[in-house]
Amino acid sequence: MREFFEKLGKIDRRIIYLIVAIGVITPILFKARLPIKPLPEVRQAFDYIESLPESSAVLISIDYDASSMPELQPMLYALLRHVFRKNLRVIMLGHWPLGVPLGQIALEDVAKEMGKKYGVDYCFLGYRPGIAAVMLNLGKEIRSVFASDYKYTPLDSLPMMRNIHNYNDIALLIGLEAGSVGDFWVQFAQARFNQKIILGSTAVITPDIYPYLQAGQIVGLIGGLRGAADYETLVNTPGPASIGMYSQTVVHILVVALIILGNVGYFVLRRRK
Amino acid sequence: MKREIPLAITFISGFLLIVALFIPHKPFGTLQETFNDWYIIVSGFTMILGIDSLLLHNWNKVKRRKSDWPYALALIMSFFLTFLWGLYSIVYEPTHNPFAPTASFLKYFYKSIFVPLQATMFALLAFFIASAAYRAFRAREINSTLLLFSAALVMLGRVPEGEQAAPYVFGIISLLFAVYFFIEASLLTAGFLKYLYIALGVLLLAAIYPVGKLLLAYLPKIADWIMNIPQLAAKRGILIGVALGGIAMSLRIIVGIERTYLK
Known part of the structure; x- marks a missing residue:
């Protein structure tokens, strides 16, 4: 189990690229939109x-x-x-x-x-x-x-x-x-x-x-x-920005999740050292 | 004289422009306008200098067969192709304007080659940033931890429905950490550290629901607060610093203390 946590800090960058690509492309392909409340x-x-x-x-x-x-x-x-x-x-x-x-x-x-x-x-x-x-x-x-x-x-x-x-x-x-x-x-x-x-x-x-x-x-x-x-x-x-916003939301969530996963791995490795 | 004349020109021009700002009457009032016209003309000529330097640099690369010289050759060829077609457009296009995007070939060149290439180069950033953030954004000390938390809150709080996703992100991460703490605790013999790990795990599990509710209700407001208060305070400080630095540097150049521009 410890190894699993350590691996969280060493995800291959190609996997990250693939996840980001899927996160960006899928909402655009399906023209998905989120409800938007103007700032x-x-x-x-x-x-x-x-x-x-x-x-x-x-x-x-x-x-x-x-x-x-x-x-x-x-x-x-x-x-x-x-x-x-x-x-x-x-x-x-x-x-x-x-x-x-x-x-x-x-x-x-x-x-x-x-x-x-x-x-x-x-x-x-x-x-x-x-x-x-x-x-x-x-x-x-x-x-x-x-x-x-x-x-x-x-x-x-x-x-x-x-x-x-x-x-x-x-x-x-x-x-x-x-x-x-x-x-x-x-x-x-x-x-x-x-x-x-x-x-x-x-x-x-x-x-x-x-x-x-x-x-x-x-x-x-x-x-x-x-x-x-x-x-x-x-x-x-509604146009390309409204559609693109879905991709951006997905990628923001992905990046936040990746940062935190990277930190979980880092934390576990540091504890071991 | 090679140094004195440029220094004198800089001093006189700088001094006159400052005076012109405070005395809007003739001859000072019109001075700024005249200087602006000169500046626009000189700016135009700097482009020629830039083109000359770019072509020479790349031509030398091709001549000496330096690494990646085919790219330099592609640049030179693209430059002349665009330039010659521009000249052709002056004669044959209805607008006689080589830079009008309506000039058919240039429009094609611009829309079908230049725009996708430039956009693609920048789009790659999304991948690099995601990978770099994962690798480098570590909570090593208190400052980086604060930065990490505020970045996560702003990234989720500034996208539509970000507040809906945030409780799940927090929940999964808390669960992961809690499981890790319980595993660590199970590997230790009874003692302070063991109980600390168990307490931390329980605390994280207990925090999932209330923190999730809090994020759901207040995340956009928290993100707005970060953007409008701490971010703005820091930005304003930087802006004022940059402006004061700019004034100081300008004065140093005008009075001739700063002379690095002459080299």
Whole structure:
């Protein structure tokens, strides 16, 4: 029996990989879903968007790439559905050049689904280098950084952009973050221009963003796959995040169980020595 | 002069930018905007430097047949394939924009090759983290034990229905430990240690029900409390420290005490 306890601390890593793979794949294959009760900070973000008057401008910043796609792409789809359903106007840009096309793909998908028109209901600005400098210049005049959209159409030729010049004309900024760009948004757009901000982030960096939420520097926080699933629930369009949440729950339980089993083995071995 | 001129440029630029923040009138008010424009242009050129360094590094690997040189060759070939197709797109794509994801080949390249590759690389982390957590996350001392417990509580408390699973996880683990304590006790002759093991085993078995009920009722709240109070306090301390460190380092660079950037 003692040997059994000792073996608990020496499970082969291939067995762990197999268990994790089964735990991740099975719920996705069966499209299983768990009942989701949105977190307060996600509801806060949802309520803020709900409170915006029709045709307000919303700036969405794509600050992630494919490595964070499973968490942030469903979040973007849910946010876009909500924003378009509210008849808000969307301006999209990005600070991660390799991820910017992900934003555009989502924007075009949802715009098509909701019957929105380019240049009237939404536009895509693309990428410019120099994160802090871009953010500061956006506070003065958007055209000083983006004279045209990604198709080289001058901004003044887009009907929705004619009266949008800087943060004063933007009701809300939504940053989807996989790194530290969210900190820059808070430091430059919020602290200097008092821009209202909602941050959506990967689970890894969500704890870094909590201080901004508690200090009132951001008006909502959508953290990780859980946040994305919460938002999908709030906009009543369950999607990949809601399905992925089952896998994440299973894997969390597995990891906790494995950690504790590893410690049982460690404890038994240490007692023997 | 090789050192003095860059030091003078750094001092003047840094000083002017600080002044511009406090005096929003001409000529200082527009200075920051001008500097920002320059910064954006310089940032663009740093990409060219990056590409140059990347290609040279990998080309040297291929030339000297260093280990894993075929990967370096694959990188160079992929770079030029994408670059040349980008040039082609400038001429033939309707948007004349090689970086538009609507440019057919680049869109295909991006969606079908780049995105799955990058996502796969990151997805592997789930397996490594599970294995590493199992191997390395040990309750060796009081600090690591506290970390372990709070991590377990947050991991279970922040997922939907985590509170439903937590009592079972706790129950099975308690049962395992209790069985272990009883086995150890049975192997010992009568004495303090034997009774201690029996007491610990009984205590664990008795704790299963009340602790399970407690987890069921309060786990999400406990997880939220950990995230909002101790986690936030530590994070805020780190943030303030980082900000003060950043200010100190910036001042050292502006006044020329810190010169490592010149090397």
